[in-house]
Amino acid sequence: MGLRSNNSERSSDSYGGLLLKVYLIVTILLVAGCAASTVAPEDPQVVSERLPFIRDGKTPRKEVLSRLGEPDYRHEGGRILAYKMWMCAMEERLPLSAEIRCRDPGTYNLILVFGPNNLVERHSLVRVK
Amino acid sequence: MISSRYNCTDAIVMACRMVLLVLTGVGLGGCILIPTPSVVGYSVITDKTIESLEPGKTTRADVLLKLGEPGERLEDDRIFVYHWEQVAGFGIGPTALTNDHYLALEFGPDKRLKRVKEFSGDWQHPLTSPSRSLGQLTSEKPVSPQ
Numbered sequence: 001m002g003l004r005s006n007n008s009e010r011s012s013d014s015y016g017g018l019l020l021k022v023y024l025i026v027t028i029l030l031v032a033g034c035a036a037s038t039v040a041p042e043d044p045q046v047v048s049e050r051l052p053f054i055r056d057g058k059t060p061r062k063e064v065l066s067r068l069g070e071p072d073y074r075h076e077g078g079r080i081l082a083y084k085m086w087m088c089a090m091e092e093r094l095p096l097s098a099e100i101r102c103r104d105p106g107t108y109n110l111i112l113v114f115g116p117n118n119l120v121e122r123h124s125l126v127r128v129k
Numbered sequence: 130m131i132s133s134r135y136n137c138t139d140a141i142v143m144a145c146r147m148v149l150l151v152l153t154g155v156g157l158g159g160c161i162l163i164p165t166p167s168v169v170g171y172s173v174i175t176d177k178t179i180e181s182l183e184p185g186k187t188t189r190a191d192v193l194l195k196l197g198e199p200g201e202r203l204e205d206d207r208i209f210v211y212h213w214e215q216v217a218g219f220g221i222g223p224t225a226l227t228n229d230h231y232l233a234l235e236f237g238p239d240k241r242l243k244r245v246k247e248f249s250g251d252w253q254h255p256l257t258s259p260s261r262s263l264g265q266l267t268s269e270k271p272v273s274p275q
Contacts, residue, residue: 019143019146019147020146037172037173038172038173038174038175038178039172039173039174039175039178039196039197039211039213040178041194041195072198073198075189075190075193075206076189076190076206076240079190080189080190080193082193082197082198084198108197109193109197109198111193111194111197111198113190113193113194122190122194123194124194124195126194126195126196126197127172127197128172128197128198129172
């Protein structure tokens with residue numbers, strides 16, 4: 001009877017421990033879903049891989065406009081142009097796109113600053129959402 | 130008798146664990162099931178990023194290259210306003226309690242950052258509404274260079 005009681009106690013303990021582990025894992029996963037993304041420029045390599053024609057000091061404004069079309073935003077009389085872009089996390093091979101191609105894409109701003117010679121002087125891709 | 134008392138306590142502990150599990154699932158469910166509406170603002174701008182913005186040195190181009198497009202452009206780009214929300218807690222069901230944060234950046238005529246102002250609060254609340262802080266910023270006349 002005593003042995004039986006011990007066995008039952010042990011199996012109940014291990015069941016409780018398992019339940020606690022499951023609880024902790026589920027909690028961690030749920031909390032991870034709440035983690036907020038932060039605004040930050042992407043690695044320059046992302047742009048050079050997906051939009052290889054954009055090169056500081058080399059790409060003329062004309063080429064940018066012919067390839068990407070009219071910008072979504074302009075600043076300082078057109079010296080700074082900004083494009084809204086989307087990138088699908090699950091489809092890394094797809095290039096940056098000016099239209100939404102998947103269910104939950106990351107939203108980016110491509111910022112291009114032009115120099116006095118109308119060439120791209122600086123650029124960055126910022127994840128905003 | 131001892132065994133029966135043990136089982137009773139054990140059952141209560143198990144029930145408590147189950148309740149905790151269910152409450153956590155319900156409380157945090159909003160993070161997974163309810164997508165954030167696309168119009169609700171931007172990703173979080175960290176304190177480190179804000180500290181890296183130096184008045185008198187950082188240009189409008191630097192800000193755009195670092196933070197992307199602002200949510201609001203006021204007075205012919207004199208003021209940029211970035212807005213984001215942070216989850217402060219969870220209500221019953223999938224309702225998340227959020228706290229609105231605003232970063233207002235004022236630029237001078239030299240295209241350099243003049244002032245950084247950060248504020249937070251609820252637009253609907255008469256005392257904490259950020260519209261008051263923002264109103265103060267926009268009501269100030271820009272100083273023209275001598």
